[in-house]
Amino acid sequence: MAAAIKVSGLSHWYGEGSMRRQVLQSIDLTIEAGEVVLLTGPSGCGKTTLLTLVGALRQVQAGEVKVFGEELNGSSRSQRQQLRRRIGMIFQGHNLLRCLSSEQNVQMGSDLLPDLSYRARRDQAREWLRAVGLGDHLGKLPHDLSGGQKQRVAIARALAAHPQLLLADEPTAALDKQTGREVVELLQRLAREQSCAVLMVTHDPRILDVADRLVQMEDGRLSVSSLALQAG
Amino acid sequence: MNPLGWIAGFWRGRRIPLSWLLLTRQPVRLAVALAGISFAGILMFMQLGFRDALFDASVTVHKMFNTDLVLMSPRTKSSISMAGFPRRRLVQTLADPEVAGISPVHWNLLLWRNPQTRGTRSILTLGFEPGDPLFLDPELSEKATLLTQKGRVLFDERSRDEFGPVAKWFRQGRTVESEVAGKRLRVAGLFAVGPSFGADGNLLTSSETFLSLLPSTPAGSIELGLIRLNSGADAEKVAARLRQQLPKDVIVYTKDGFIEMEKDYWRSSTAIGFIFTLGAGMGFVVGCVIVYQILYSDVSDHLPEYATLMAMGYSLITLLGVVAREGLLLAVLGYLPAYGAGQLLYGVVQNATKLPVAMSNDRAVIVFTMILVMCMASAALAMRRLGDADPAEIF
Ligand SMILES: Nc1ncnc2c1ncn2[C@@H]1O[C@H](COP(=O)(O)OP(=O)(O)OP(=O)(O)O)[C@@H](O)[C@H]1O
Numbered sequence: 280m281a282a283a284i285k286v287s288g289l290s291h292w293y294g295e296g297s298m299r300r301q302v303l304q305s306i307d308l309t310i311e312a313g314e315v316v317l318l319t320g321p322s323g324c325g326k327t328t329l330l331t332l333v334g335a336l337r338q339v340q341a342g343e344v345k346v347f348g349e350e351l352n353g354s355s356r357s358q359r360q361q362l363r364r365r366i367g368m369i370f371q372g373h374n375l376l377r378c379l380s381s382e383q384n385v386q387m388g389s390d391l392l393p394d395l396s397y398r399a400r401r402d403q404a405r406e407w408l409r410a411v412g413l414g415d416h417l418g419k420l421p422h423d424l425s426g427g428q429k430q431r432v433a434i435a436r437a438l439a440a441h442p443q444l445l446l447a448d449e450p451t452a453a454l455d456k457q458t459g460r461e462v463v464e465l466l467q468r469l470a471r472e473q474s475c476a477v478l479m480v481t482h483d484p485r486i487l488d489v490a491d492r493l494v495q496m497e498d499g500r501l502s503v504s505s506l507a508l509q510a511g
Numbered sequence: 512m513n514p515l516g517w518i519a520g521f522w523r524g525r526r527i528p529l530s531w532l533l534l535t536r537q538p539v540r541l542a543v544a545l546a547g548i549s550f551a552g553i554l555m556f557m558q559l560g561f562r563d564a565l566f567d568a569s570v571t572v573h574k575m576f577n578t579d580l581v582l583m584s585p586r587t588k589s590s591i592s593m594a595g596f597p598r599r600r601l602v603q604t605l606a607d608p609e610v611a612g613i614s615p616v617h618w619n620l621l622l623w624r625n626p627q628t629r630g631t632r633s634i635l636t637l638g639f640e641p642g643d644p645l646f647l648d649p650e651l652s653e654k655a656t657l658l659t660q661k662g663r664v665l666f667d668e669r670s671r672d673e674f675g676p677v678a679k680w681f682r683q684g685r686t687v688e689s690e691v692a693g694k695r696l697r698v699a700g701l702f703a704v705g706p707s708f709g710a711d712g713n714l715l716t717s718s719e720t721f722l723s724l725l726p727s728t729p730a731g732s733i734e735l736g737l738i739r740l741n742s743g744a745d746a747e748k749v750a751a752r753l754r755q756q757l758p759k760d761v762i763v764y765t766k767d768g769f770i771e772m773e774k775d776y777w778r779s780s781t782a783i784g785f786i787f788t789l790g791a792g793m794g795f796v797v798g799c800v801i802v803y804q805i806l807y808s809d810v811s812d813h814l815p816e817y818a819t820l821m822a823m824g825y826s827l828i829t830l831l832g833v834v835a836r837e838g839l840l841l842a843v844l845g846y847l848p849a850y851g852a853g854q855l856l857y858g859v860v861q862n863a864t865k866l867p868v869a870m871s872n873d874r875a876v877i878v879f880t881m882i883l884v885m886c887m888a889s890a891a892l893a894m895r896r897l898g899d900a901d902p903a904e905i906f
């Protein structure tokens with residue numbers, strides 16, 4: 280089975296002409312299926328940039344990025360869009376659709392699954408909301424949920440599309456310590472149950488223990504420190 | 512393919528109705544959009560309704576006649592300036608084997624004195640032989656026999672009120688008398704046609720009475736000749752034949768040609784067509800601006816959400832479809848109240864102006880098409896904003 284992510288010699292630049300600045304410098308990184316990897320590093324070192332490249336949200340400029348064995352360098356727009364269906368994404372802000380209830384938001388995730396009836400997709404959405412402990416909040420709009428609840432809806436939405444890879448960028452940034460911890464543990468547990476690989480950017484030192492591996496980034500370069508906390 | 516199966520498949524495969532929810536979960540914005548679209552729709556209904564009604568009203572008298580062909584003077588350009596021609600030309604047409612019958616008609620505008628206020632106003636008056644099968648409506652031909660008595664007229668009950676409460680008095684059983692061209696006349700009955708561009712009211716009478724009102728009419732001169740053909744005859748062919756045979760002091764029209772000539776006169780000699788079409792166009796433009804504003808700000812407000820959907824793997828096409836469906840929903844939801852209000856206002860206008868304004872299927876379809884184009888064009892313009900949704904920017 281191909282590694283979930285295989286990055287080699289990845290470099291990235293922002294800006295044009297004299298403004299051109301390199302933010303990623305020949306990055307190598309492999310994440311196996313089902314592995315949970317945490318990415319930390321000082322602000323501005325290029326973590327989000329790496330995530331957007333791996334998430335097929337940005338065109339690769341130089342180097343190799345393979346997701347599920349598929350090369351992203353030189354990929355077309357529609358190739359990337361198709362690939363994104365297999366990647367779950369959780370953002371710093373929850374990015375829920377304001378006009379949809381929690382259940383409908385999560386169903387936007389399961390609606391991406393082919394060949395399932397509307398009812399089956401809706402039932403799955405409800406199942407996921409129960410799994411994140413929001414079984415009583417199916418009909419609520421994001422407006423009526425707390426920050427932690429919103430982030431849990433976002434997790435349910437990301438997982439509802441049955442991704443094999445989950446990318447999360449500081450999912451706890453907007454949450455207090457206690458809630459942040461709970462949300463990350465939930466995310467880790469559910470991802471493991473689905474044997475879904477996770478690449479999570481975080482600044483939060485208290486959640487590092489959920490990772491199989493810790494990767495540190497500085498100035499666009501990786502310095503790998505294998506913590507191997509619990510052998511997955 | 513089995514349509515039921517297709518519908519079942521569609522129903523099973525449907526997704527969250529995002530367009531519907533985007534619209535309905537913002538009720539104020541939706542209300543503004545629908546008010547704008549309905550307003551535009553109502554404006555279009557009214558303007559086009561007026562335009563068609565004015566042109567239709569100009570030919571209600573023309574449509575009354577039971578005739579296949581008509582003879583007129585070449586100097587006649589419209590119903591308000593009917594020139595005379597020799598009556599014997601009409602008689603000549605009887606030589607054609609396909610001609611079944613003829614009816615000469617006198618046609619002029621005369622001054623009617625309001626029996627209540629004594630003010631005068633010009634009224635379109637037709638004079639004919641009361642026994643002739645002149646009208647399509649057999650009831651009216653029946654009533655026309657009342658005119659055999661000299662000095663009797665039939666009064667158009669839908670004439671404008673300025674002619675006096677003639678119809679009301681008549682229905683109350685009163686003897687209604689008035690003066691036309693200085694001669695006393697008595698109303699013998701009522702009929703219903705309605706005012707038009709050229710005439711505010713209509714009067715029917717016998718040739719004899721007509722000539723007594725206009726003694727200066729040259730002997731043997733008429734303004735309109737009706738020609739009825741044998742059933743199954745080709746009106747166009749007979750018209751062509753008669754044009755060949757008759758001298759150039761008359762022209763031959765088919766009934767449709769007669770009607771079109773009148774409409775054309777009002778189309779070309781007045782700016783009415785242009786004004787009302789322009790009015791409808793204004794409604795269209797106003798509607799476009801409103802719908803575009805609404806959809807554009809809707810897309811702008813939800814840009815991060817659209818970007819999120821793209822990041823989740825939804826294609827741009829799908830999202831364009833969401834905006835397009837919003838446009839479609841707005842069109843349908845905005846059209847329905849416009850249609851209802853249009854019906855209502857037509858009733859009001861008809862009562863107030865006595866113009867034959869009514870909802871026609873054609874106009875209902877035209878206005879819906881305009882609203883649809885308006886909404887879809889606005890949606891298409893608003894879609895360009897979706898190009899700014901960059902999923903790379905949402906992390
Ligand atoms: N779209 C962009 N255009 C130009 N420069 C950018 C763009 N996005 C990021 N940068 C710059 O690239 C560098 C890396 O940015 P990136 O967002 O990847 O850092 P980060 O590690 O995620 O930082 P943080 O921890 O603050 O989120 C920063 O110096 C940033 O200013």
Ligand SMILES: [Mg+2]
Binds near residue numbers: 326327328448
């Ligand atoms: Mg970042």
